[in-house]
Amino acid sequence: MTSSRAKLSMSPTAATAAGAVRKVAVLGGGAFGTAMANHLASKGIIVQLWAREEEVVQSVNGKHENSIYLAGIPLSEKVVATSSVAEAVNGAEQVYLIIPTPFIAKWLEQNQSFLPWWVPLVCCSKGIEQESLRTPYEILVDELPGKYHSKLAVVSGPSFAKEIGVGLPTSVTCAAQDAEVAKQVQLALATKAFRVYTATDVIGAELCGALKNVLAIACGASDGFGFGANARAALITRGLAEMTRLVVKKGGKASTITGLAGVGDLVLTCSSSLSRNYTTGHTMASNSLPEHKRSKEESAKNFNKDLAVAEGVKTSLAVHLLAEKLSVEMPICAAVYEVIHKGVDIKTALRKLQDRPLVSRKDMTTLNVGQSWDELVEISPEKAEEADPDRGPRREVAYQEACFVEPGKEAQRVNGGAIAVAKNSGVLTGQTVATDSRRERYRWYRRSPPQDEVGLPICLRCRNRKGSHLHAVAPVAEDLLPVEPGWREIPSFSSGTLQAREAAYIHENNWNEHMWEIVSRVDFQSLMEEGCYLLKGVGRDIIHRLSFGQKVFARKGTVLIQEGQENSALFVVGHGTLAVSVKGGPGEDVEISTLGPGQVVGLYTMLKGTNASASVTVTSEFAYILELRHSHFQASLEGEPSVKHRMQVILEQREAQNKAAEMVQKKTIREV
Ligand SMILES: NC(=O)c1ccc[n+]([C@@H]2O[C@H](COP(=O)([O-])OP(=O)(O)OC[C@H]3O[C@@H](n4cnc5c(N)ncnc54)[C@H](O)[C@@H]3O)[C@@H](O)[C@H]2O)c1
Ligand SMILES: O=P(O)(O)OC[C@H](O)CO
Known part of the structure; x- marks a missing residue:
């Protein structure tokens, strides 16, 4: 016991978790x-700072200043520069990747082998790759093996390098899929002058950081023409609406948009000449003014797209393509794209924005189930409040985390909080449920669905009232609108496998040191890639998406699947053992197999669409499992040709196994 504890405390994870980052x-x-x-x-x-340019290395080590990129700011002697990536990462307990987005993929191709996978890898770049339309995090997930994924984090928010360099107060967001990783980064970075908020909405934080760069170019241009503060404020506000539409369409959270990574960085970058993106727009505009006596051709030459360090220049093309692909209306971003990539006159592009047809803001009470998201986002929060007095102060609506659910179920109370599953109202565009502040009533809201990804409705899960992870988040009225009037009572706890199972899960606030160590070690993506026959050859991006299912610890004795009952989930074992058993007679269970790490259970009921033919119970002290809803799983694998065939094979195997189990039940096997 003593030796295993001592070993644990020396592991990199434990050291980092304690906040004792030294290098x-x-x-x-x-x-x-x-x-x-x-x-x-x-x-x-x-x-240990890796720099690409030898002059930077020499300047940092010789003069304690980066005279190329951050001139005039004295650097600590604890910053040691090197041109060797291997040297830079040697012994590092956290790694920060801060290179412009267009170079990340290539850089990873050349340097991935040097990167440690067991420490947080924090990306601070802001942009979208032109060719692939990937954010930096998505590039990292695609380019790095699965073992790195649980340690990835991003940092975003209003943070000019020059101000951080001189120690001015700054606040940023660190987002990671794994909240513990975000916490480790928070501990390493936080000081009195540098506040770090943690979040789990990685894609939201990244898209906000990329979009504000494009919008800042528009604001800089508007100021460059002298259009005034009114115009800039309008661009920021309507830019925020564009940001909201895209972020929500991609599955990001409303709270991210209203936070530091969203509004915070947008306001900063759109209104300061310290911003390279704002300055780029400003320069483009002022260079095109007649008093500069430049021809249009000269201006274009002057503005060299390939050398620009302003990320928004290249990102504007990516945003244009992404908006087209996802059918999201983004007129300001489109104007920036047209100027930079299509040679449209900048003043004409900005004026065109003013000339758009006048629109009326729609009242939410006129919206019906089935109306499109684009209509909904036109509504202001004030209007929503006004139109829905029953809803009360928005802060009172508590919700947390989206999860994929099956239609056709009523909301049910689970474990002191409430889990609500989507009620099939014939809407394929997705719904969201939120409870009132006392978690006694719930109602449905329409929300931009992540249906491009899974084709299913989503709902929001409220956690245990006492759980440390329950927090009241103020939803932006623009993205959360009731489908039907009035609230519904949440029915009281009822029995059934789903409720009993969820009630038996050990919630994150009760995880012990051993469990956290398991969480940091178990990599579900690799387990699924390597251990699951059904998923052999399936694209890594799909498996990666699957690995975002709910990860839970279940106590010994928890019945994950109950024979004869409905089952709507698959379970991937990450740690511990599960027993598969069938009823052998009154009060008698016959164990037919044992499952361990890497194995998947629950496929048969999914494939057959029947009630469970066997029970699955946790037999180890606890098991760490990934729970995947059938609907999410099936939708994710749609269009994977090899999977159908393998499903058939699994079905046949299980039918043979069931026959054998049936013989055991009838005792025929023992007679043979
Ligand atoms: N500067 C800021 O205030 C700030 C703040 C927050 C986030 N960011 C983000 O950080 C990222 C880096 O920006 P920055 O301001 O540190 O850079 P920078 O514009 O000061 O310098 C450009 C950097 O790109 C590197 N580079 C150029 N060509 C390269 C290549 N082919 N491969 C790899 N690297 C190459 C250079 O070596 C240099 O480090 C960007 O995504 C930016 O949006 C910047
Ligand atoms: O100088 P910019 O325009 O790249 O902006 C820097 C940071 O992203 C501001 O948060």
Whole structure:
């Protein structure tokens, strides 16, 4: 016991979790990499800064200044620069990747082998890759093996390198799929002058960071023409609406848009000449003014797209393509794209925005089930409040985390909180449920669905009232509108496998040290890639998406699947053992197999669409499992040709197994 504890406390995870980070690597010697390196060093952390340019290495090591990218700011002696990635990451307990988005994929191809997979890998880049339309996080997920994925995090928010460099107060968001990883990064970065908020909405934080760059170009241009503060405020506000539409369409959260990574960074970048993106727009506009006596051709030459460090330049093309692909209306971003990539005159593009047909803001009470999301986002929060007095202060609506559910179920109380499953109202565009502040009533809301990804409705899950993870989040009225008038009572706890199972899960706030160690070690993506016959050859992006299912610890004795009852989930075992058993006679269970890490159970009922033919029970002290709803699983695998065949094979195997089990039940096997 003593020795295993001692071993644990020496593991990199434990050291990082305790906040005792001593050495980090910052990969990228531009302005932001240097500022972040200096900030971390100000906490006494040894920072190994990788820079691409030898002059940067020499300047940092010789003069303690990055005279190329962050001139005039003295750097701590704890920042040591190197041109070797291997040297930079040596012994690092956290790695910060801070290079412009267009170079990330190539950089990873060349340097991936040096990157440690067991420590947080934090990306601070803001942009969208032109060719693939991927955010930095999506690039990392695609380009790095599964073992890295649980340690990925992003940092976003209003943070000019120059201000961080001189220690001015700054607040940012660190988002990670794994809340514990975000917490570790928070601990490493936080100081009195540098606040870090954690979040789990990685895609939302990244898209906000990328979009604000494009919008800042528009604001800079508007200011460059002298259009005034009214015009800039309108661009920021309508830009926010564009940001909201895209982020929500991609599955991001409303709370991210109203937070530091969204509004915070948008306001900063759109109104300060410290921003390279704003300045780019400003320069484009002022260069095109007649007093500069430049021809249009000269201006175009002057503005070299390939050398620009302003991420918004390249991102504007990516946003244009993404908006087209997802049918999201983004007129301001489209204008920036047209100017930069289509050679449209900048003033004409901005004026065109003013000339758009006048629209009336729709009253939410006129909206019906089935109306499109684009209509909904036109409604202001004030209007929504006004139109729905019954809803009360928005802060009183508590919800947390989306999960994929099957239609046709009523909401049910689970474990002191409420789990609500989508009620099939014939709407394929997705719904959301939220409870009132006392979690006694619920109602349905329409929400932009992640249906492009899974084709299913979603709902929001409320956690245990006492759980540390329950928080009241104010939904932006624009993205959360009731489908039907009035509230419904949440029925009281009823029996059934689903409720009993969920009630037996050990909630995150009760996880012990051993469990956290298991969480950091178990990589469901690799387990599914390597261990699941059904998923052999299936695209990594799909398996990656599947690995985002609910990860839980279930106590010994928890019945995950009950023979004869409906089952709507698959379980991937990450740790521990499960027993598969059938009833052998009154009060007698016959164990037909044992499952361990990497194995999947629940496929048969999904494939046959019948009630469970066997029970599955946790037999180890506890089991760490990934729970995947059938509907989510099936929708994710749609269009994977090889999967159908394998499903058939599994079905046949299970039928043979069931026959054998039946013989056991009838005792015929023992007679043979
Ligand atoms: N500067 C800021 O205030 C700030 C703040 C937050 C986030 N960011 C983000 O950080 C990222 C990096 O920006 P920055 O301001 O540190 O950079 P920068 O514009 O100061 O410098 C450009 C960087 O790109 C690197 N680079 C150029 N060509 C490269 C290539 N082919 N491969 C790899 N690297 C190459 C250079 O070495 C240099 O480090 C961007 O995504 C930016 O949006 C910047
Ligand atoms: O200089 P910009 O325009 O790249 O903006 C820097 C940061 O992203 C601001 O948060």
